[in-house]
Amino acid sequence: MTHRMLRPARAILVAAVLGSGLTFSAASMAQVSVNIAIGVPPPAPMYEVVPAPRPGYVWLPGFWDWDDGHRKHAWKKGRWERERPGYVYESPRWIQSRDGWVLVPGRWDEGGYKDKGHKDKGHKDKGYHCPPGHAKKGEC
Structure with missing residues (x-):
């Protein structure tokens, strides 16, 4: 694979990771409790x-x-x-x-x-x- 072919795949992966992290962070921050x-x-x-x-x-x-x-x-x-x-x-x-x-x-x-x-x-x-x-x- 060339670098040009990896860019769209990498962009999709980064977007998915960031999107899921932002989705979980708001909900998880409200309920975090550590004993x-x-x-x-x-x-x-x-x-x-x-x-x-x-x-x-x-x-x-x-x-x-x-x-x-x-x-x-x-x-x-x-x-x-x-x-x-x-x-x-x-x-x-x-x-x-x-x-x-x-x-x-x-x-x-x-x-x-x-x-x-x-x-x-x-x-x-x-x-x-x-x-x-x-x-x-x-x-x-």
């Missing part, structure tokens, strides 16, 4: 001073993340994020599985605790965060 189990449990949470409430914002507390490059946990500081009406933020948390420790990422939960039968326990401050481990005990 990595590690053998090292996270350290105890670090104490952070929660700043005074900001109207229209929710305090997302800090948490231990896994830094794969350094092969250790790294503390991610808490931060403010614009509130989402009708949603409650669930902080990231580590769970122990049969394969090791897995980080469940933080997320915005539609409806929040009030729609799931949990009691508010009198915390009227939108910036309130239940300390780790207390929600499971029904203390928040």
Whole structure:
């Protein structure tokens, strides 16, 4: 085959690869979730001073993340994020599985605790965060 004969075939192949890659990328980016189990449990949470409430914002507390490059946990500081009406933020948390420790990422939960039968326990401050481990005990 000559180079002239390969050009149309190569162009069709490149177009097909690019077209399929673009088709998959938009759909796959919305649903990507990777769980990595590690053998090292996270350290105890670090104490952070929660700043005074900001109207229209929710305090997302800090948490231990896994830094794969350094092969250790790294503390991610808490931060403010614009509130989402009708949603409650669930902080990231580590769970122990049969394969090791897995980080469940933080997320915005539609409806929040009030729609799931949990009691508010009198915390009227939108910036309130239940300390780790207390929600499971029904203390928040």
